[in-house]
Amino acid sequence: MKIELSQQKPWKKWGLSSLFIILLGYAAFAVSSKSTKSISRDSLTFQTVEQGAIDVYSNAYGEFASAKERLLTAPAQGKVSEILVRPGTKITPETVILQLSNPRLEQEVSEAQGQLAQQKAQREAFKYEQQNERLNYQGRIADIEAEIEKAELELSVNQNLLGLGVASKIELQRAELAVKQETKRLQFEKEKYKQFIEMQGYQLTQRDITIIQQESQVALLQKQLDDMRVKSGIGGSLQTLEVELGQSVQLGQALAKVGSDTELIARIRLPQQQADQIDINAPVKIDTQKGVVSGHISRVESVVTNGSVLAEAVLKGELTSNARPSLSIAAQVFIKHQPDALYIPQVAGLRPRSKQSLFVLTSNNLLERREVSFGELSQGKLIINSGVNGGEKIVSTDISKYNKFNQLSLSD
Helix, strand or coil: CCCCCCCCCHHHHHHHHHHHHHHHHHHHHHHHHHHHCEEEHHHCCEEECEEEEEEEEEEEEEEEEECCEEEEECCCCEEEEEECCCCCCEECCCCEEEEEECHHHHHHHHHHHHHHHHHHHHHHHHHHHHHHHHHHHHHHHHHHHHHHHHHHHHHHHHHHHHHHCCCCHHHHHHHHHHHHHHHHHHHHHHHHHHHHHHHHHHHHHHHHHHHHHHHHHHHHHHHHHHCCEEECCCCEEEEEECCCCCCEECCCCEEEEEECCCCEEEEEEEEHHHHCCCCCCCEEEEECCCCEEEEEEEEEEEEEECCEEEEEEEEECCCCCCCCCCCEEEEEEEEEEEEEEEEEECCCCCCCCCEEEEEEECCCCEEEEEEEEEEEEECCEEEEEECCCCCCEEECCCCHHHCCCCEEEEEC
């Protein structure tokens, strides 16, 4: 028995399938659009885009620090025998922070003072010795002068006698020779005396130099001994104490750090992406929670640490009552002035320096989805780079669940 099967034409099969898919998609679109494309106006909040001049500031954080700081180090080897001040205490320049002891240093000071006294006594004794020598020279000069007077007297007598024909010519010549010899001897002795005075001056100068050197040594050792009572040197507060009671320390070892309380600077951590836009002397507004202090940027480091760059600001005007080193602060640093900017008030969910898909109210009472590019957030104002125009309204309510639609209609 022969059975023949009828073969269905393929184009009919594909046509029916395509028609079914089209009908199914249309039905889904119809159902979907009917349930989601309309949204109640009362459930939405809007932000109107404003246009105008705005100063762009960078938000940053940091802390106050002492403008004047001093590291206290050990003036000599010693041991911490007494601690008088603890960190956080208010201090004056004469406040003694701690006391170091060094018996060996005390002995060296005593020995140096003894050597100095000995050298001064030797100098005084030398002066008396030289004074005696000067008197000896002066005595010899006086004797020679007396001999000259005697020779001149004999010469005068011989000259008179020779005129009377009593004395011989040779006697006269001997008298003249004696005067000449004694005169030369006097000149020679006076020259020796002059040189002796000069030599004595040099000898005294040499001894004075030795005494001055010893005085310097005594002063140095005495200062080291005095500095064992470690003073702050500046007014402010004790910030850190690096040693403990009874600890031995070496020359130059860090003991403590002190800093000023009334002379402060602000250390600010700037966001890395904005640091290169900030100029030296840029104005800064610093919030201390008890007021705002103005200042200007004085230094910006080039090293990036954890996404931020450290800068320092010099403060101007009167500080707030709570201003102190290490106080946490919030700062706004001037970046630039934009004469014609678009912006809206800061709203939760709208992020600075980002692109977001938002709905904008159009003139025909529809919500149109757009890509809006935001710039900096400055003093509560979020700058808009592109995506909207001045006067338009942005939906600030979170309706991201409708982002699959390009438009939404509003219902009352």
